[in-house]
Amino acid sequence: MPLAPRGKIIVNVPSHNPDRSSQATLGILCGAGAGALWGLVFLAPELVRSFTPLQLSVGRYLAYGLIAAVLIAPRWSRVFCVIRLRDWSALFWLSLFGNTLYYVLVSSAVLAGGIALTSLVLGFMPVAVTIIGSRDKGAVPLRSLLPSLGLCAAGAVCIGWQALTMPSPSGQSVMGLVYALAALTCWTTYAVWNSRCLMRMHHLSAHDWTLLTGLVTGGQALVLLPVALLASSGSHSPSEWGRFAGVSAGVAVIASLFGNALWNRMCRLLPLTMTGQMILFETLFGVTYGVLWEQRAPRFLEMAAFALMIGSVLSCAAVHRRQSTHETLPVMDLAA
Template identity: 35%
Template sequence: MLQGILAGLAAGALWGLVFVAPRMVGGYSSVDLTAGRFVAYGAVAAFVMLVTRGRPLPTASQALASFGMSLLGFTGYYLLLVLAIRDAGTEVPSLVIGTIPIWVMLLGKPAHLSWKALVPGLLLTAAGLALMISSPHAEGANVLRGVLLAVASLVCWTAFALLNSKWLKKHPEVNATDWANWLGIATGLGAIVLWAVAGSPARELVSREGRGLFALLCIGTGFGAAWLATILWNIASRRLSASLCGQLIVSETLFALAYSFAWDGRWPTPAQGAACVLFTLGILASIRAHR
């Protein structure tokens, strides 16, 4: 269990990077950022599969599952998240995404846990979100639209968390790294299609200012926040229950907020600090109720 918890926390620390990455480089569309990150993920997965010959290849049903999971947990989720960050800044989407542990627990609630026990955590989390959304530092062109996009990304990843945990437990013969590689290939192919349909032309990408930083961010988030984080999350999903594993996603939110404040070079405002405290207390209350 300890190894599963540590793996889940490490995955959250890596995932937190994707909240601040879109703000580190300008002039690139949401599709460009999404496609770049996941093409890099697919390239890393393909390379690992080539140098580790002899590993099993997915069956037709496993390949189909990997494509479905990749749409929920990677391409669709991250595109919606990047759009949300564009409209509402970093802090609000990171807190919305941070409620995933609660939704995972609600949907994967153990039979012995009463609904009444979940109320304190839900109320604390809702209060924290309200404070953050009303904060004067909530950035972006359209905060409300950003919140709605963040909610849509939340739905995608919540479904992925539940289905991925169930799939891994149902297929113990599949190695966590193999599954991460299969997901990477599926995600990379989907990202290529996404870029071909809605991305910027290749000539524009290579001629824009900041292209070097853009490439580094795509490679860094593709390797660390996608490939490596997926392996760590697969380990956590296999060793922990879906509801307990879901609680660990709070680390993603806390790291995302820390990275955002560090990038801005400022401390959170009193309202933001209070929101973070309420949010954390809400998650802890939910964990206590779960226990």
């Protein structure tokens, strides 16, 4: 039993907070919805393979920026009055790491290594985010999460081995793995920073933060537009440009607008060590979409990696559940 001042005692008993339980449930549902929508981004490079990853990123985020500008315009004056300089700085870097640069790397990974490889590698973001989140005040201790991290590391070995042993004379699978790992680094940075921004920020709603992210990302895409056009290899027919515009707009609405809105809402409901685990849903849907697109059965190492990853997330969730149901009650004065 914990030590306490004389005449007082600290009692540890299991407790259940209905508000916290419903908050966690809503957070998990938002994370699942975001993952289902984000999983579709892995299909976009396959739908418009004649366009470069930079063009895909610029097209998607120009559309995202335009839609965000239209939606935030009616209350722009109110939002502009409360946003601070540090918020604009955070928005710039978050947009770069979580959107612009990230999607260029994801598109490159998909074109070089395939949808399944890319989505599974990105599914190991929970390891990095959990390690970082365990340093937060009141977080689950890292030692309690070691079984979860071990399972996730084993899954990463499965993916890396498959990428290195798959027949590919040009070494494209290896490059796909490199691009995917770089994208993983970018998104880990984004996930941690974005979650902490939303936790400390009470003057802006999660919805407004999503729209402001769209505005900044759209500005970055506008700056990169001349580079994307100059870097174009070959000409495209009007039908190809129409398909490109449709895919860009679709991904902007489905993944960037609605997916980001659900993710930002989730970030305010779950601790950082659980936030990272929610990326499992993007992996689940990404692999499912990829396998369906390629019209094949999952490979053995893909199934093994996915099973290990599920075990990792379930183990992490169990640790958080045990912590949330055993809380330290306020000090009781026995002399009273």
